[in-house]
Amino acid sequence: MKKVFIPIFLFLFIFISCNKKEISEEKSWEEFSKTVNEIKKKQGLNTENKSEIQFQKNENTKIPEEFLGTYIPMNFELFLKSEHSYTKALYQTWDLYTLLMLQNDICYSDLHFHDGYAIDNNLISKWKYIKDNENYYIIDEKGRLYKRINTDGSYNGYEFYAEYVLTEIFKDAKHKQNIKLTDGFVYIDDEQFTLVLDMNFLEAENDCIWLTNGEQLFVLKIEGLTAKIYETESIESHHGIKETDKIYKEIPMFYWNDENYPNLDISKLNKNDLRLLRNLIYAKHGYQFKSEDLKQIYENFDWYKVNPNFKESSFNEREVLLKDSIINKEK
Template identity: 30%
Template sequence: MICKKCGSEVAEDDVFCMQCGEKIERPQCPHCGAEVDEDTVFCSNCGEKIGQERCPYCGSELEEDRKFCVFCGAKTDGTEPTKPQITVPKPQTTTGQSNQPRYEKRPDTDTKGVWAIGAAIILAAIIAIACLGMGMDGTEDDDVAEDGYLTDELSDDDKDFAWLNEDFDDYLGNWVAYLDNGKPIYFKIWKDTGKYWFSMDASTSSRALYAETILDDIDEDIGIATGEIDDEYTYLYAWITFYDGDLTVSTDMLDKGLQYSLDFDALECQPWTATDEAALNEFIFPYSDFENLKKLDIEGLSKEELKIARNEIYARHGRMFQDKSLQAYFNSCSWYTPSIAPEDFKESMLNEVEIANRDLIVSYEKEMGYR
């Protein structure tokens, strides 16, 4: 932090400047009174907006609800704009009749210069009319694309995607993306009353993170859709690219109540079908391979349910079972692929989360007298 009087650096907990003795006035949130940093845009205590947003690419102040910086053209998340920003020159029209000044002939006037200027104006008008006629009939202007971009103004990379002519309706439905640890993030795109909607569901056993927004900017020519919501409870910005059946999602999400944020960059999605949903429902705990269970999660389960929950951790890896009833149960599950004999299975095949969840279930089974 800098002292406003003498410019010296001051520590975070200093009340007075050690150089000039000036009292350090720390900025406060006007809504809740909490101390905030000078460049803070949202209060970390109450979530209210308190500062002027700046372009992370060039540092210029951003106007309200701007998605692109008017100074450098970058997207407000600091990346260069994906869509080429091209200004198509408009042809200059000519008026039907020009008012030429009248000249009074005098003996000393140079009439050759006057006639030369007049001839040049007439020639320029003829050329402008000819060029305008070629552009209006659409037969000789092959370099102008359907969306108005001039092909000679686009880079080679832009030409590859500038006219995809995708139909966004083909991407309506449920989608899922899997993180590196196997955790699924669910997305949904639907249409209601003529508007396109997008939702994100990253719920876990400890948090329910859900947000939705209208996709108010959809460009089917370049395969990009964006939407943003910033209300009392949630902030969500979604950037979607779609092409040839493939969907990629980038999001910036903040739950203002929980003060919890999630940012994802270019998640490759795949359709989430009814078959996938049915397979998920075959698990007692679908995410026991990457989410730690709590005692509250397993309380109330029967002896048989606990047994299945404990062994589905192994079955997920393809382990087979000597217990015929267990083997028959997992054989009936669509997700199960038996591939490892019981004597060949190694404890090292389980990750730390799976081992912790197995031990929790075993401990509860002993507590209940089931083992």
């Protein structure tokens, strides 16, 4: 049977999530390490050479220097990647520390980005630390796992957090020449937007993220392969903001899970999206489009380059299968 290698943090996540009780102080760290290795063995993983894992148990409130930095919940990352929605990921991890900013002798967090505070030193003293090659993790006092995203644990953590979220949400669209990500901002058609972190009093259905240009709030929704940015308005009955049906910007071919290309799910796509995805295969091989709308969409990607020797015979087996599946669904 072919062995599948999965990052160690996923097994830590599975183990901790399945263990409903807090990690007992009576249970030695060596036993915890042994349990993790047993899980790896069951999955056919190499427990000796695949990862250089170092476990540290904190005996006081001082945070180990090499673990300083900005951390996010592992559950948040998993939901962000699977749901492709900041809103859903945030609400699915509502009971965790929203983020951790670890400094030498103090750790700051922020309750849903609505109320910043310093974490009690008695809780910090119960934390455990994991180094897996170049990756750093923390297990908090309730056995919940966090991943470091930057070595800076100052208030710049808010910027690192926003940049991390935007990079994930825009991971396909960032290759468009009219979209740029930098320093925690996203520029769309040269207009600067900031990610709205605090979701309190914001109301929308199936929203992906909320953005602001400094003057008003917007809701970005992913609808098929396209993103639509909607304008918002105040709610008269209470202090809140809700979406409207007025579209401020529309971004075709925003997200299609390109990292899995060409193994893509087409089951929920409408005919227009199927057409765009079918022509994506051609764009990947440098086909020169004649239709003005397709030409405008694909020439906007930084990876697109016209191939004067284009041939469909250059499609690989999976691309042919994807193309044929789309054509059958379009009938």
